[in-house]
Amino acid sequence: MYEYRVETYKVKEAEAAMNQLAKEGWRVIQVSPNMGVGYGVVVTYEREKV
16 A cells, blocks of 8 residues: 655755655655746655555
């Protein structure tokens, strides 16, 4: 079974945030533009539930 997480970031902050969550076992499964902000991204994460 998996758990999911969706976060919104400014482009400049996304890489650091993704790396931090990767250390906690999360993996990125999708990155989409945030059309409401224009300079942001929506990142969807997944990890196996323990």
